[in-house]
Amino acid sequence: MTTAPAEADERVAHVGLARRLLIRPELGAVVGLVAVFTFFASQSPVFRSPAGIANWLDPAATLGIMAVAVALLMIGGEFDLSAGVLTGTSGLILVTLATRFGFDVWSAMLVGLIVALAVGFANGMIVTRTKLPSFIVTLGTFLMLQGVNLGVTKAITGTVQVSGLRRAEGYDGAAAIFAGTIHIGGTSFRVAILWWILVTAVATWVLMRTRPGNWIFAVGGNEQAARAVGVPAARTKIALFMTTAFAAWLVGSILALRYTSVQANIGIGQEFIYIIAAVIGGCLLTGGYGSAIGAAFGAVIFGMADKGIVFLGWDADWFTFFLGAMLLLATLANRLVRRYAEEVKH
């Protein structure tokens, strides 16, 4: 092409910075984030202190890793209800192998990773091959994993938890990397926060700046059309299910190494929290639209509300009320923003 760089069309001159920012999918989450932070920070000095921030960033981090992966999957047009319980499965495998079967922590983690990826692969294969709604398919794997987690744990330990990971070989090294703390200016932050930032950065880059990112939007937006122009739709979706599984393994391992024991029923009910965080972050339930960083912001809102309510001395039962209100407000805001974005100006 020898054409000189095309100058901007005179009719787009009025598209100012404000509009460009407004049509980002994560706008609703950013506004919510600022509002929630302002509310709690004005009421509670602890909340806005460095120690308080470290405190509410921690639940935001473990939830955020999952929410970002789930957001990618939702942009790709699918759900994964098995993601929450899979964090439990990964943690249980890690602790059980390391404490009962003589594995060192690293090999136990590797086995956990292989199993998690296999579950993700199976979810993806079933969904892409059968064309069944992923909501149903992963509801199936969710229930099956829930049964396996409880059944196998009871069969091996006679109780509903496995513990004693601290004594396993290689624990100190793995715990430092996945469950340690780092000190910044006298405040200790959980290292999970770094994993969360890394996952969010990588996910955002993949989504916005790589070919697979383009394919994720396309398979979620219109799978048939995507396939018609040569997008490997099935492979993209299977990779997304495996990404969610990977995130579940990461979070499961972080929590197992942190607490050194795992309850067999851990993670149940979390799958909806991930989806809610992704939706607050701007993901459409119908797929094809959303943002990874938005889901990370959605997770921060959760973390702030979760801990902020405690800091204010309120009853923690109010948390779910707050959750529901946030979800409704965010989806309403996102819908308005999207309408505005799609408005044609002639």
Place this chain on the structure above:
Amino acid sequence: MILETRGIGKTFGSVLALRDVSMGVAAGQVTCVLGDNGAGKSTLIKILSGVHQHDAGTYLVDGREVRFSSPRDALDRGIATVYQDLAMIPLMSVWRNFFLGSEPRKGLAFDVAKARRVAREELRAMGIDIRDVDQPVGTLSGGERQSVAIARAVHFGARVLILDEPTSALGVKQAGVVLRYIARARDRGLGVVFITHNPHHAYPVGDRFLLLKRGTTLGQYAKQDITPQELTALMAGGAELEELAHELRRE
């Protein structure tokens, strides 16, 4: 002729979808395929574009017999099809749609700056006036979407463009816009197969006309051999129209 069929046919089970159809398209020319619903237009273009395989007759590209196993095969030989439903993702921007499935790369990354620039340039080269390549395709009008799809096929090296009813869902003005891009693609040396059931759209832009009816051909005509009136009459089945007029006449 870039693309030619000789006595081509296709059956689905006991249904004869297409019988003994011969047609061709040359570089820089437009061949219009006309026919009513069920005439076999879609079966013909699905054979041409590699979706279906013919089971009678021969299909030649550049004078050599071919048998495509997939649309990708046909695309590799420079035969691109723009379907009625367009294969575009409404929520994605124009430039993301333009390069979907063939994104330019820079190292590991998708070369976004290049994609934006090339999409804008290619659309301009086709004379397509898009306000902003960042806007979602869903905000474009039907004619604009058709035009983007055509520009995309041209950019990716199509020598033959198969257009499946590109004007059928459009208003008069929008259809005119699309016809102009068809002419533009023809002037750039592409062979165009233009499927339509509207002789008024076909006649101004076409060089030859293939008429299909009930799965078989009513003949292929060069433009100088047929008038718009004859084309319309053939297309609608002149006798049938007269019969209909008779039937609808007030007693």
